[in-house]
Structures are given as C-alpha cells and as structure tokens.
Amino acid sequence: MMNSLTNGRYRLADKVVWRVGYGAMQLAGEGVFGPPRDRDEAIAVLRAAVDAGVDHIDTAQYYGPAVVNELIREALSPYPGGLALISKVGARRDEFGAVLPYDDPDELRAGIEDNLATLGIEQLTAVNLRVLDKAVPDQRFVDQLGALVTARDEGLIAGIGISNVTHRQLLTALEVTDIVCVQNAYNLTHPSTDPVLNECTARGIAFVPFCPLGWPKKARDAIRTNSVVTGIAARRDAAPAQVALAWLLAIAVNVLLIPGTSNRGHLAENLAAGSVSLQDDEVVSLSKAFGEPLNVDDHDAHKSRRLNGALHPPAQPDGDRSQK
Numbered sequence: 001m002m003n004s005l006t007n008g009r010y011r012l013a014d015k016v017v018w019r020v021g022y023g024a025m026q027l028a029g030e031g032v033f034g035p036p037r038d039r040d041e042a043i044a045v046l047r048a049a050v051d052a053g054v055d056h057i058d059t060a061q062y063y064g065p066a067v068v069n070e071l072i073r074e075a076l077s078p079y080p081g082g083l084a085l086i087s088k089v090g091a092r093r094d095e096f097g098a099v100l101p102y103d104d105p106d107e108l109r110a111g112i113e114d115n116l117a118t119l120g121i122e123q124l125t126a127v128n129l130r131v132l133d134k135a136v137p138d139q140r141f142v143d144q145l146g147a148l149v150t151a152r153d154e155g156l157i158a159g160i161g162i163s164n165v166t167h168r169q170l171l172t173a174l175e176v177t178d179i180v181c182v183q184n185a186y187n188l189t190h191p192s193t194d195p196v197l198n199e200c201t202a203r204g205i206a207f208v209p210f211c212p213l214g215w216p217k218k219a220r221d222a223i224r225t226n227s228v229v230t231g232i233a234a235r236r237d238a239a240p241a242q243v244a245l246a247w248l249l250a251i252a253v254n255v256l257l258i259p260g261t262s263n264r265g266h267l268a269e270n271l272a273a274g275s276v277s278l279q280d281d282e283v284v285s286l287s288k289a290f291g292e293p294l295n296v297d298d299h300d301a302h303k304s305r306r307l308n309g310a311l312h313p314p315a316q317p318d319g320d321r322s323q324k
C-alpha cells in the first residue's frame with residue numbers, strides 16, 4: 001500500500017509518530033471478545049497499516065482478551081523500529097465476556113506485564129490508565145498512577161497516558177507525574193470545546209480521540225449521513241468518514257488519530273484522511289453540525305454500555321461539561 005500519511009508528525013512518549021495511526025480493537029470478534037471473524041484479513045490489515053507507514057498502533061490486553069495482541073505479534077514481529085505500541089490497563093474480561101475492573105495497583109502492574117508478554121516486547125511506548133468512572137480523584141487514583149510510575153522507572157513503559165478522564169483527573173495526574181497522552185472519546189457528535197483537549201494542546205500532550213467515527217452505531221450513522229458532512233465530502237471527493245477524521249486533525253495539532261477497522265478498504269480510506277485538508281469555514285461548520293451532544297441514550301446504547309463499559313465511552317461523554 002502506498003504511504004498515504006501526509007498530515008504531519010507529533011511526539012508520543014519517546015517517539016515522533018504520524019498523526020494518523022491505527023486502533024486495533026476492531027480486530028477481535030463480536031463485542032471485542034474472542035477470535036476475529038476473518039483471521040487472514042486481520043493479519044492483512046495490520047501488515048497493510050505498517051506498509052502504509054503507520055507507526056502508532058493502539059491495543060489492549062483485554063481486547064479478545066489477548067487475541068488482538070497476539071494478532072499484532074504474529075503480523076508484525078519482529079517489529080519495525082519506530083513503531084509506537086500503545087496499550088491500556090484497568091479492565092479485564094471474564095470467560096463469559098463480561099468487562100470487569102482490573103485496576104488495583106498490583107492488577108495494573110500485572111496488566112502491563114501481560115501486554116508485554118502477549119506482544120512479545122520488553123517495553124511499551126506508553127500505557128494508558130483506563131479510568132472507569134468520573135469520580136473526584138482521590139488517593140486511590142494517585143496510587144494507581146504510582147503503579148505506572150514504577151513500571152516506567154523500571155523501563156517496562158516509556159510513557160504514561162490516561163484515558164476516559166475528566167479535566168480534574170488530568171490536572172491531578174499531572175501533579176503526580178508527566179503524562180504523554182490522553183485518550184478520551186471524541187468525535188463530531190461531541191461539542192468541539194473541551195477542557196481536556198485544550199489542556200493537552202496547551203501543554204503539548206498528545207490527545208488521542210477514541211471512537212473518532214462515532215459510537216454507538218447510531219452516532220456513527222448520524223455522522224455518516226449528516227448533510228454538512230456529506231456536503232463537504234461531495235465537494236472534496238472524499239468519504240464522510242474521511243471528513244470526520246480530517247475535522248479531528250484540524251481542531252488541534254496535538255490530535256493523533258487511531259481509527260479502528262477490521263478491513264483493508266476502510267483502513268486505506270482512514271489513512272488517506274490526512275490528505276483531506278479542510279478550509280477554516282468547513283471546520284467551523286462541522287463543529288456546529290452537532291451543536292448539542294447527540295441523544296443516543298436509547299435502549300440499545302444502554303444495553304451495549306452495560307456490556308462494554310470499559311471498552312466504550314458513555315454515549316454522551318464526558319463529565320467535563322459540568323465544568324464549563
């Protein structure tokens with residue numbers, strides 16, 4: 001695949017990566033549980049991503065569990081130099097697929113070690129502490145970060161990230177240690193002013209939106225069919241998904257993308273989003289296209305949230321709105 005990554009580079013822990021990367025969560029089976037529907041295609045997607053120049057892959061031990069990390073290892077090991085492998089800790093799956101907290105300090109440490117073992121590496125570029133709620137940060141949060149600081153001091157991880165956090169949690173984390181990336185849900189269906197994103201931009205911290213194409217499916221469909229999105233897509237001969245990704249690249253220089261897909265067609269489309277360069281007025285109209293958070297709090301979304309609490313955001317993230 002041709003290298004289609006044209007939208008600049010940004011620091012991520014001890015590396016500098018292309019702003020468009022790849023999120024590997026979609027490679028596991030239904031509900032991010034069990035083996036992939038198409039194992040050959042999953043391996044091909046990973047190899048095509050790296051062939052295209054992707055140097056930032058997001059994963060987690062609890063995708064599968066272990067399934068996605070093992071696919072990454074099979075497809076890409078020995079890993080190319082410069083590849084940033086980013087994971088997250090804080091949850092686990094039981095044998096029935098339930099998502100359970102796994103976030104006591106010793107469990108976080110075990111989670112890091114499990115990631116290293118299944119990926120077959122000695123150091124991860126960064127590990128995100130995946131926060132499960134919007135609670136006011138307390139001593140437990142500080143102790144959780146302490147487990148990651150110890151892992152970094154011992155060389156198991158090069159950098160520490162946090163995920164699914166409020167502005168207050170970010171500020172507390174920054175009092176404890178350096179933070180190299182923040183991974184929060186963010187896409188067109190969320191308002192574009194966000195204190196977490198702004199804080200990261202001001203401090204030069206990579207902001208990595210998860211579910212950049214929208215979640216749940218109702219939100220993704222709303223983006224795909226929105227008239228502002230489709231109008232810009234038509235004018236630029238681009239796909240709606242590319243416009244949604246290009247908007248994220250346009251709103252701040254520190255945004256790094258990890259769109260997820262299980263097929264090479266969508267991969268190529270997503271990687272090419274970096275070459276869709278939006279005009280300022282297009283960015284503004286896209287930012288206004290979903291002025292209020294999309295109401296996706298229907299029965300299906302609620303059901304999926306219960307099942308996938310640690311895998312997906314609440315349908316209307318994030319607790320920070322109350323602080324604006």
Ligand SMILES: NC(=O)c1ccc[n+]([C@@H]2O[C@H](COP(=O)([O-])OP(=O)(O)OC[C@H]3O[C@@H](n4cnc5c(N)ncnc54)[C@H](OP(=O)(O)O)[C@@H]3O)[C@@H](O)[C@H]2O)c1
Nearest residue numbers: 023024025058210211212213214241259260261262266311
């Ligand atoms: N920190 C966290 O808590 C957290 C939570 C969730 C996800 N993540 C990470 O963030 C990454 C991205 O999030 P995500 O995968 O949930 O959501 P996403 O990237 O917003 O969207 C993925 C969905 O969109 C579809 N899709 C992908 N490219 C498309 C295209 N060009 N056109 C139409 N549909 C397309 C995919 O289906 P196909 O497979 O058919 O393409 C899949 O259903 C994940 O892979 C994971 O690494 C982190």
